[in-house]
Amino acid sequence: MxxxxxxxxxxxxxxxxxxxxxxxxxxxxxxxxxxxxxxxxxxxxxxxxxxxxxxxxxxxxxxxxxxxxxxxxxxxxxxxxxxxxxxxxxxxxxxxxxxxxxxxxxxxxxxxxxxxxxxxAGELIGCFGLTEPGAGSDPGSMATRAERTADGWVLRGVKRWIGLATLADVAVIWARAEEGVRGFVVPTGTPGFTAVPIGPKLGMRASVQAEITLDAVALPEDAALPGVVGLRGPFTCLDEARYGILWGAMGAARDAYEAALAHALDREQFGSPIAGFQLTQQKLVDMVLEIQKGTLVALRTGRRKDAGTLPAAQISLGKLNNVREALAVCRSARTILGGDGLTLEHSPMRHAANLEGVRTYEGTDEVHTLILGRALTGVPAFR
Structure with missing residues (x-):
């Protein structure tokens, strides 16, 4: 299709x-x-x-x-x-x-x-090591350390849920140094760097997530990113990734809707296509309402981003809304497909399982809710 x-x-x-x-x-x-x-x-x-x-x-x-x-x-x-x-x-x-x-x-x-x-060019693959077993939504609590040596740096720590780490040629690793959080460019062949895939997974199965161990990884002085100290560095990158999710989630929702519509037009019960049943039409209408609204949110966000007028809270608005609604669309689409929707012949349940992961990474629903709450009230609720 x-x-x-x-x-x-x-x-x-x-x-x-x-x-x-x-x-x-x-x-x-x-x-x-x-x-x-x-x-x-x-x-x-x-x-x-x-x-x-x-x-x-x-x-x-x-x-x-x-x-x-x-x-x-x-x-x-x-x-x-x-x-x-x-x-x-x-x-x-x-x-x-x-x-x-x-x-x-x-x-x-x-x-x-x-x-x-x-x-x-896709000839080299990179990964981004920020999240840790004990520091997901709170990266300021990271335990990975970067220690200065006579020759440069030594990194020690563990990163978890790192996309592409087992395939990567280079990793950008964030660690706490004496002066604050620093980023490091780490070729993955460096002694002491190991990555092990996480699994078995129930979603994001056509992707790779891994746990990285940094066991006294020795790096030269110039491995450190010179342009930033502090969490502004990783947060800048996360905002770029979160922005893409606004749009991506609507793609998954649209594909699930189209699978459900095609099935509803083809499947007959009680002598009629199920697309003619009122309850099926209500589901299809509700799906399209959320896809259209979510796409409009994504487009408005993109135009403001291109204009340089985008507040960070708007990214949270779009990520929270669009992933949550896309997941609801995919679940509803699966019901129209009936038992066949449990198979990989059809996309909605695969999209729904993936979106459970998307809903969690780059900021959970709870984190984005609190970001928006701070924007509305001026009162931070993180601590």
Whole structure:
């Protein structure tokens, strides 16, 4: 099934330029050709296809903002990639929004020259080590330490739920140094760096998440990112990744809706297509309402991001709303598919399982709720 019948009752395409529509359709065609035919097998095998990375690099979806693409163009790409699978959109996000942003924004010229061209091409893979077993929503409590030595630095600690870590050529690791939180560019072949995949997983199975152990990893002085000290560094990268999720979640929701609609038109019960039943139509209508509203939220957020007028709280608004509503759409779509919806022949339950992971990473519902609560009241509730 293609996504050519995406619902657009609000004529949201009228808000896009011809170039933006052409770019979206290019990514959509890539997903139809390179992801949809294989994703059920990848998901079932819990396999991330490393060979797709250079294809995505050639498409131009890795590090788009580094390459000068607009926020809206990045969002449109994220939406189409996640209509294929959250794991593939996550790869583009970890590679571009997290690892490449850190190196581009805060690295040295040598860091940029060494890593960014290969990462943009998908020839090199990067990961982003922030979350720890005891420091997820509260990265300020990280236990990983960076100690100065006569020759540079030594890193010690554990990072968990790190996307792509077992495949990565380079890791951006955040650690607490004497002067504050610092980022480090760590080639993954460095002695003392090990990554072990986390599993078995019930979602995000076409992606890789891992636990990293840093056992006295010795680095030269110039491994540290020179452009930032403190949590502003990782938070800048996280905002880039959270922004892409606004769009991506709507891609998953749209794909689930289309699967449900196609089934409802084809499936007959009591002598009629179930698409003609009132309760089925109510479900389909509710899905389209949330997809249209969520896409409008994503587009408005992208326009403000491109204009340089985007407050951080708006990203939280979009991430909280769009993932929560996309998950509800996917669950409702599964009910229309009946028992067949439990199989990987159909996408809604796969999307729903993935979105449980998306709902958790880059800030849980609870964290984004408190960010919005602070924006509304001026009173922080984190501590």
């Amino acid at each position: 293609t996504t050519s019948a995406a619902p657009d009752l609000l004529a949201l395409d009228d808000l896009l330029s011809p170039a933006e529509i052409a770019w979206r359709d290019t990514v959509r065609s890539f997903v139809d050709a390179e992801i949809r035919p294989h994703v059920a097998r990848w998901y079932d095998d819990a396999h991330f296809p490393r060979e797709i990375a250079p294809k995505m690099g050639a498409l131009g979806v890795l590090g788009m903002h580094v390459a000068g693409r607009s926020a809206v163009e990045y969002g449109l790409a994220a939406m189409e990639l996640e209509a294929g699978d959250s794991g593939l959109r996550t790869f583009a996000s970890v590679q571009g929004s997290l690892a490449m942003t850190a190196i581009h924004a805060f690295g040295s010229d040598e860091h940029r020259e060494r890593w960014l061209p290969g990462m943009a």
